[in-house]
Each structure stands twice: as structure tokens, then as C-alpha cells.
Amino acid sequence: MTDKHWKIFAAGAFIAAGAPVAAGALTLLAEPAHALVSGQIQARLTIIAGCEVNNGTRPGLPVGDLGSLDFGQQGPTWTNPIKASLSDNSSGTLNVACNPSVTGFTVTIDGGAHGDGATRRLSNGRQTLIYQLFLDASGTQGYSIGQQHNFAVTNAEQIPIPVYGAVVANTRAVPAGVYTDTLTVTLDW
Numbered sequence: 001m002t003d004k005h006w007k008i009f010a011a012g013a014f015i016a017a018g019a020p021v022a023a024g025a026l027t028l029l030a031e032p033a034h035a036l037v038s039g040q041i042q043a044r045l046t047i048i049a050g051c052e053v054n055n056g057t058r059p060g061l062p063v064g065d066l067g068s069l070d071f072g073q074q075g076p077t078w079t080n081p082i083k084a085s086l087s088d089n090s091s092g093t094l095n096v097a098c099n100p101s102v103t104g105f106t107v108t109i110d111g112g113a114h115g116d117g118a119t120r121r122l123s124n125g126r127q128t129l130i131y132q133l134f135l136d137a138s139g140t141q142g143y144s145i146g147q148q149h150n151f152a153v154t155n156a157e158q159i160p161i162p163v164y165g166a167v168v169a170n171t172r173a174v175p176a177g178v179y180t181d182t183l184t185v186t187l188d189w
Helices: none
Strands: 005-009 027-031 052-056 082-085 094-098 104-109 120-123 130-134 147-150 158-160 164-167 183-189
Touching: none
Parallel strands: none
Antiparallel strands: 005 027, 052 094, 082 164, 094 158, 104 147, 104 183, 120 130, 130 164
16 A cells, blocks of 8 residues: 555546556545654764863953953152062953863963073063063962963862062163063963
């Protein structure tokens, strides 16, 4: 039997299959055809072991601009270190969130674009000023150039990565200008 069943009527009488029928007296009625097709769709998501880094003000954005250490404005000399941190300004705080398969990670900060391998330096293009980075506001735990610092992951919460900076005291007059540097922060898990 096919999907369609035909009923043939001739002048109101049912005609048996194979019986001769006059062509003008036929009416063909077809029952509606029905078809049922089914299948599956596979849905899948793979979560990799990993961490997400953001600067606190724009979570979810790609890594790149992690913030800035803005030491503000200063006269030509100063006798105390000039301090700043990522959380002192609108750039927010550097944060890391890892999934449970990551139990720890390391953070390394390089010597910057103007450093000499042992010292980080701000530059105005001609003159440089020495600055340092620290894990704590008091300046006792330094971020040495290229040194890894370990952080433990104990839950799925955001882990703040403290970054404090200090431009060393300078008693000799320096030229006016904007002194900058660019640091590369590496996260490894």
C-alpha cells in the first residue's frame, strides 16, 4: 500500500479495482498525504582548563589592556617615592578567575620597553626615571623583572593580582614631559 489511497467513484457507485470505467464519469479523491521524519541534533560544549584575566572595569573583554599605573603630576624633584597602583584609578584591579581544574597559576612582569634587564624605567624619549613594582602597598614584596609569582586557586572566585608601583626619589631636576613605559604581564597555569 502506498502513502496515498485512492477511492474511485463513478456516478455515486464504488468501482472495484480492475473494473472497466468510463473516463467521463470518474471523480478521484485523494486522502491527504502525511509523513513523519525524526532525527537528533547533537549539542556540545567543551570547557577547557583555563583562566580569564580582566581589569575589573570591563570584565569579559579580551585580554590586552590590563590597566595603568598613573603616578600623576610632579615637580622637577621629589624626596620620597611617588606611588601608584592599578586600583588607584579608573583602570580597576587586575583579576584572574580559573575553573576548578586549575589549582594555581604564576604571574610574571617583564622589564618594560625601556628597562635594562635589571631596572624598570619610565622614559620621555630622551630621559629615563627608575621605578619599581610590588605585590604589596608597603613595597616589601617586589615584582623582580621576569620573576614568577605563584597564586593558588582555591575556588572559582576572582583572585585579585596586586600591582603597586613606586618611582624612586629623585633629588636632581629632570626635564618636563610625559614619562611612560609599557609592561608585559604573563599569566601561566
